[in-house]
Structures are given as structure tokens and as C-alpha cells.
Amino acid sequence: MAAPMELFCWAGGWGLPSVDPDCLAVLTYARFTGAPLKVHRVSSPWRSPSGRLPALKTRDEGTISKTQQIITHLRKQKYNADFDLSATQGADTLAFVSLLEEKLLPVLIHTFWVDAKNYVEHTRKWYAETIPFPLNFFLPNCMHKQHVERLQLMWGDGYMEDEEKLEKELYRDARECLTLLSQRLGSQKFFFGDSPASLDAFVFSRLAPLLKAKLPNGKLQQHLKSLQNLCNYCTSILSLYFPWDGGDLPTSAPRVGGAEGGDTEEDPHKRRNQLLSVLVGLAAMLGYAFLSGIVSIQRGAVGPAGRQPIALEEEEEEEEE
Template identity: 55%
Template sequence: MLIRLQKYDVKMIYTPGKFMFTADKKESFDTQKNTEIQAYVDMIVASLPASSDRVEQMKRETAADQTMPKQQAEQLMPPPAHTRPYYKVGVDLFDCNGKSHIVVIDYYSNYPEVATLPTTSSKAVITYLTSVFARHGVTSELYSDNGLQFSSSEFRSFTNDWGFQHNTSSPNYPRSNGLAESLVKIVKGLMKKAHDGKEDFLKNLMIYRSAPLQNGLSPAQMLMGRRIRTNLPIHEDLLTPRGTLPGLKTTEESIGSLSKPSNVIIHLRKQKYNADYDLSAKEGADTLAFVSLLEEKLLPALVFTLWVLLTNWEQWTWRWNTENITFPLNFLLPNRIHNQQLERLRLVRGDPTLEPGDQLEKELYQDVLECMTLLSHCLGLHKVFFRDSPSSLDAYVFGHLAPLLKVKLPNGKLLQHLNSQDNLRHYCTNGLVLYFPSEGGGKFPGVSVHLDDSDFDNEPHKQRNQILSFLFAMGSMLGIFMGIASIQHV
């Protein structure tokens, strides 16, 4: 470039920054310019006071010299990633369509704020920034160029009063504020498009804010935690914020707070808050194997006993649910759950036409006996399955077997299988006394052991429920009657 300028008489004139316009694209040298530069280089090489052999030697030595500095562009360092909106924002001024504008860009979400300024003074810039901070909160760091608006004493006082750090780009390298510079080009394009096509610039800006970025989220989603409503149809649920609250706060700065259950569990395990932390690899494998065995053999039998077996369903499960579920759901939910559990049992057994019967009951209880025998053999004479303290397997086994001791079912074959294993029965009884002392010798919460008509006479709010039941029945009958009348009329 300096060689090309030698044939010109250059006159330097200072121009304020607000009157300078940055080209949208970098200039590229065409073939003619490259030819001119090569001609100047060849002219200088030809005028060197050296022979051709000496010039060739100089070229070879120069190319082989490892210590000679090469003119290479320094690699740009990307700004550090931030974990929350409005931690760092970039600000830039630009002119378009004969007016001065300001743009504020959030480095986390790329959400732009654009406004027209009456003047480019520090006072006008400060007034607009205060309105932005009032909407989104005060930033921790503000990045701008070295314009007079940002280097004045008035702006320094503004940064101190509002409590944020102000950093500027290099005076000789304004491209370091690249995010704001790139957004200026985008906003200029939106403004020119709106001006030429007589469109609404704010509507175009709204579309840009709602357009997905490379991560699949729009700037509005990353800033507000929700989508914004545009002219395009959108479901109402997507317009509601879906932020997550921290489920666990830690004192470690590198971790902060955790909201996902999986991350909470992993963190607690690292802190040794884990019932299986001291288990060996074999014991851990046995835990997984027994849990799978319980889900395959014991759980289907429990579902069948409580929700499918007719005698237990009619005399205990249905009556207990109608007592403890509020009206009118107590007439709807038990039957719905009953049908769902029957479909679940059909799915587990792999038979979509499966119906309750003696053969199914025999097969399920045979699996239960096999499962309890293996559990009894593993437990032996110990108080817990592994080591000296309960593990997750103890919680799983106790949660499936202990309720059988508290619920007095009309058909008690499942309880008989449990009583046949003395160590398992004592294991569940000791757990009830140790962890549920108030329930150790009492009844299952809210359950009457002997179900007769006198138990329902003591039902709370009996009179209110009877009146509501009568009204509900009358409404149903009236609806049926009106339906029949309308059919006859048609």
C-alpha cells in the first residue's frame, strides 16, 4: 500500500467520527491492482545493486530464515461467554437516513435495543441508557468505542452512580467492539429496507428479535425466557416464561446453583450424600439386578392385587379412594385408574386382550414367590441387605412390601407369601417401628381395617357429600333425558 501511494501527493484532513461511514464490506484488490503492486516490486528488485544469482540467494535465505518476523494478522480473541442476560452489553452510535441512532446489544442473548437520538451528546446517550437499564436491569459491564460521548466526565459520573464497569475498544482497533458493529450493519439494513419499501422499522425489528439463532432460541427467548407474540400464529403456552428456579445452591463459585435433578444428584453423590456410595462394584450390580427383579416380578402382582382383583377392588381399593378423594372426582378417578392399571398389566404381560382370572392370578403369584425367595436368600439374618446401613435397595424393597402389612385386604394371598418368609416379614416390621413409630402398631393412614357399613357412617362431611351426590345424579339424569328428547325430535 505504501508503495502504491508513492506516486500521489497525499493531503491529510481530520474528519470527526460522526461524519465517517464504515463500508459494509472489506475492499478486495482486483487483478489490475495486484498487477500494479507486482510491477513496483519487480522495479525495486531490478534496481538492486546485485547480480541475479545474488538476488536468488537472498530470496532463498529470506524464505528459510525462521527468526525473520512474518507479517501475520493477530488472531482475534473471542469475548468470554456469560451465563446470564445483561451481564455485558455493547453500545454504538450510527447515522442512517439523515438521523443519529444508538444501538444497545446484550452479549448473552443478542437482543438489540435501538432508538433515535435528538443529539449525540453524553446527556442524550445517558438518558437513553437509563431507560434501557430500567427495563432490563443494570449491566455489569458496558463496552463502547472511544467517542466523546463515552469519554466525558459526565459519562464517568453516570457509570459510578449506576454501578457498572465501562470498558472501551482500542483507539487504533475499533473492530474489537465487533458485536455492536455487526449489529449496526443489521439495523442499518432493516432501516433502509423499511425506508425504501415504506415498511414499519419496528415491526422488522420485532421479527429479528423473535427469529431463532444458531442455538435454536430467539434473542427474546434468551433474554425473557419466553417467546414474543408476532403476526405469525403461536400457541399461548409458548408465550409464558419457563425459567427454572435453583433447586440446590452451593458454596462453590464454579458450580453456583443447580436446577436439573440429574445435576443435583450428581453433585450430592460427589459430596458422599448417597446411600450406595460405600457399596462395592458387585453390590452395586446386585442392587440394579434386584430393582429390575422387583419391577418385573413384584410390581405387576401389586397392581393386580390392589387394582384388578375384583374382591380387593370392590371391597377395599374403590371404597378407600371414594372416601379420601374429594367430590365429584371420587366417582371418576378410581374407575379411570382401575382401567389404566389393567391396560398397564396387559402391556407388561404382552397380551392386549388379557382379562383377570385364576390363571393370571396363579402366574403372578408364582413370580412373587420366586422374587421373595431370592430377596429372603440375599437378606439372610442381616438387618439390611448390604453392609451396616440401608441402601437404595432397602428403600425399594421396604416401599413395595411394607404396605402389605398395614392393609388388610379381603384376598390376602400376597400377604401370605410375605409371611412365609420370616426374615422379610421381620425386616418390614422393624422398618415400620424404626422409621414410622406413630404407625408401627396402628392402621394404614386413612384406611379402615374392617370395612362395614358403620365405617361409612363416620365419614366427615357426610351430609354435604350426600346432597352434592344427589344434585350430581339429578344433573346427569336431566342431561340423559334432554339427549333422548333431542334424538326423538330429530
């Protein structure tokens, strides 16, 4: 029997199966199609075989690390949420996904990673508490830097010239995007009727973190909460497809086992990651000791064989006489 595909994604929180929008999109698409994935919800990208999240480990194509490529691979395996869509609906899917990436995603990055109050009090706090020691001391800041650079690429050279003006324009565009999504959804269960499609996976993965996170500065969040049909839409998908995945799995909940897939919380590289954490911790402590002058390397006198013995000594404070 063929081994199931393995999906590595960020752990859950805020009442969501994963806090990362890209990971959430893949998880949601897989649930929509019934793809047999063995899911590893991890607390660091270092626990992924590619060093990135999400990552899909396949038997034939190795590890795939981009969201759209993962979904394309699932379609090739005959797990296609868009199988019954018409040509017009397929075109609408492309248009709305493009709208999400252009108008909504930049503001989501700004809301969670650039807005100082949200980043310090919410985003960095969650990742620092979730990522294992000692990675939690520097990995959130590295992720923050990556998101800022990504945002600068999206916004162009004008980002640093008049940041306040550009921010207002982008938040205005994001509010208009949410309003348009609300109008397009209307009273339907999903965007194309009673069955979910890939567009629903992308929309849900962008809206759910914004809806569920407890943000100190929730300008865009307040607008989303005013659109009741979008709120009901997210709540419905969570209850239908992730009844036990709201961050922490209840101890009494049944768990799917066996080789045919299902979700699992086990860490496939536990011993390796423990050793890596110890080595990184030792390196950090030694680096601090050398930089602060607690430990130094001094050369002694030249010995008879012409070699200089190297001694590792601790510096002691001079005592006043």
C-alpha cells in the first residue's frame, strides 16, 4: 500500500487549525477534496523537510513548498475541488484569487507583521511562545524582516516615501475587496453554490486569521466583522471541516490512524530537532560569552618546540587593594 502524502504546516492557534494563511489554504483545500494527507503541525519551519511551511512530502515529486504548486499536485492526484466548475466560474476563480493577492494579502501582512502594536502584543508573542527554545529568541524577528521585505516588494519603491498615505490607500482597497467578496457571496453557502471550490479555500484562509485573531489594532478586522455573511461563512467552514482542529485537539476526540492518512500531531524528526536545539543553544551561549568578554582566548609564551599553547581562560575582576 502506497504511503500517504505528508503535509508539514504551522501549528494551530486562535481557534484555527493553522495560523498561517498559506498553510490554512492547503489544509482547507485538502479537507474539501478528501485528500489523504498525514498532517504534521509543527512549531518551526526547521522541522519541515524543505525548511519552509507549508511543505508537501510526496512519493514521486519530492517535497513541494509553494501553496499553488501543492494544490496543483493534489489536482494531479485527482483531488480536484474545481472539477464541476464551468469555464466562467473558472475565470471568476482566477480573477478573485488575483484580487485577494493584490488587494487583501498586503494589508494582512501589514496588519500582523508591520503594525507595531499588533506585531509586539500579538504576532511575535504567539510565535515566541510556540517556537521551541532557543529558536524563539531570533526566529520571530527573522520572519518579521522577511515579511517587511515582502511587503516592500509588493508596494514598490514608493513604500518608504510616504508610508502613511500609501497605508491609507491600501486599507481602503482592502475594505473594498472585503465588501466585494461579501456581495459576491450573498446568501450562498459557498462562492459557487452548495459545494466548496478552490476559491473558497483561498478566501477562507485569508479571512479566518483576520476574524479570529485578538488584535490590539483591528482596523480592517472591524470592517470584516461588520460583514455578517463573511463571518458566518468562516464559522461554517470551521464547524464543517475542522470540528476538532481549533488549535488544540480535545483529548476525547477520535484520531484517525493507519497508513491511509488523517491528521497527526507527531513530530517526525523529534530526536534531530532536540539535538539541533541543544547545539544552537550551546553556540549562542559561547558566542555571548566571547562577545561579552567573559571568556577569551589568550596565547601563552612560545614553548621549546616553537609552538604556542592556547589556553581558554576566564577573566576575573581585579580586586582593589
